[in-house]
Amino acid sequence: MNLRDLKYIVAVADCSHFGHAAERCHVSQPTLSGQIRKLEDELGITLFERTKRSVAITPVGETIVAHAREILEQAKTIRQLAQSHQDPLVGPLRIGAIMTLSPYLMPLILKPLRDRLPQMQLVLSEEMTETLLERLRKHEIDAALIATPVDAGEFSTIPLFDEAFWLAHPRNHPFQEKKNITQKDLDNTELLLLSEGHCLADQAMEVCHMKARAEQGDMADLHAASLETLLQLVGVGFGCTLVPDLAVQGIRMNDKDIITRRLQQKDAYRRVSLVFRRSFPRRQALDAFIEVVLDNLPDTVIRLS
């Protein structure tokens, strides 16, 4: 059996005439006759009762043709489905982003994205870096926005932009008196950090030359689960923290108890990249997505392409 054969028998059932059916199927009448004969042999039944003068379908033939029609409909559906997905920009794009980036970046790009790529449906998720990479591996997401370098291996990485760290301290903190915050100031300060697994914590520690988390002892209970929580803690005077640029842009106006200050250090930034499986087939969708992202970043970040 064969989709072609089914098309043939449906045509004959419709036309009750081998010649006309053959014409409809764009084959010669002998070809169509032969194929139908072969199908009948294969099924072991007579589908059409032929005389030299007429063609009539048998009762079994009738029910089988009904099934054949359904099959051909389904096949058409498959072709249409494929058709509508031929444009790689069309269809859902599943993007994951780290939690210290997503809430501040997404509001900037969602609307432009909807305007520029209305056919692309963005499916967002927020996870920590390791979880994102794991989900990439399991094909649960198509790409991840992270701020940690990954080995080439199975993934490709496209650097998007560098994002400076700002210092956030409470209104009446000693830092308020200082004009410039130096590397030394930072080194002597205990920062409030996000809980384990958040890359921001590691990056902050690196910037401040802090020791590994494991050696810090009882500071652990001050590790917050989200940047928002962290800023709340800063707001009520618990201490300072480092905040990436996009988050600063997002919060600066809202809270009078938090002072955010640019750091002078050259290396106080993190590099945000898009990571995806090297084999991901809709590369053009990613390129289009990247373009929208870069076009809608504030000028406080440094674009990399």
Add this chain to the structure above:
Amino acid sequence: MNLRDLKYIVAVADCSHFGHAAERCHVSQPTLSGQIRKLEDELGITLFERTKRSVAITPVGETIVAHAREILEQAKTIRQLAQSHQDPLVGPLRIGAIMTLSPYLMPLILKPLRDRLPQMQLVLSEEMTETLLERLRKHEIDAALIATPVDAGEFSTIPLFDEAFWLAHPRNHPFQEKKNITQKDLDNTELLLLSEGHCLADQAMEVCHMKARAEQGDMADLHAASLETLLQLVGVGFGCTLVPDLAVQGIRMNDKDIITRRLQQKDAYRRVSLVFRRSFPRRQALDAFIEVVLDNLPDTVIRLS
């Protein structure tokens, strides 16, 4: 696209491994790879995201494979349908019979038929000869039991048995005194007849050398619509009629006011045949049906095979 291709993509979707899928489909791995590649090209989309190390289905691929599964199910259904109809004895057999035969023959054969050919479902209809032939032509029935010769042409005819005509007259009719009813007696008698179109009326007229119906004038109002009605008329003394053998066997015991007598004439019988389209494919079903009919006729009829 192709049923084989769909089988291939379902296999790959199930196995996530070209080699294993190829094994399941009993083809080599390059063959399967090539066909899937070709299908992807034809559809213009990527169904599977492959690395040298692994295979994962794309979202479009997922939905397409779902449709493919349904198609394959339908195809399986077709094959099963064909399978269960491969025995020509299986399935409905639509038999039409003339109204002067059906009520007396069918009771004799229905039970034996159900015993001997339980898989064959008999669909009965009763019509006049012309209507039966028309329905044969339109494939509405598969065969007809009639008592009139038909031209070979599109139909085949198998004679089944000869059925004698009996004379039926009321209890106190002049015929009662006679020991033998002669041809001459009949010729001088006006018979009650069935209404136009029933072959029995023509046959009775022929046996009695009656003139054509059109010339009979006001006898028309005594033409009955069924044999049972005719016999009721005989029973209440309206006149005589000819009754075919099987009907006599059916009614003889029931009515004390009707006398049935065998005719001595050699040609006072009608030939009952089975007629069917020459192209009808289930000839064996007809043969089996005929065998059951012949095996269950009373010995008062003369079997012809």
Add this chain to the structure above:
DNA sequence: TAGAATTATCGGTTTTCCCTATATCGGACC
């Protein structure tokens, strides 16, 4: 009885499918 219409058959050509062998790539192991 000739002609038109219709399905079946035949021989040869083209297309498709399939297989074996091999290339290529990525990961694992030493």
Add this chain to the structure above:
DNA sequence: GGTCCGATATAGGGAAAACCGATAATTCTA
């Protein structure tokens, strides 16, 4: 780092199938 193992992809040739044109066979029509 080299080598082997496990995957998928590619190439070439051979077998099967599908297809076509021409023609036969049959039946209806005029």
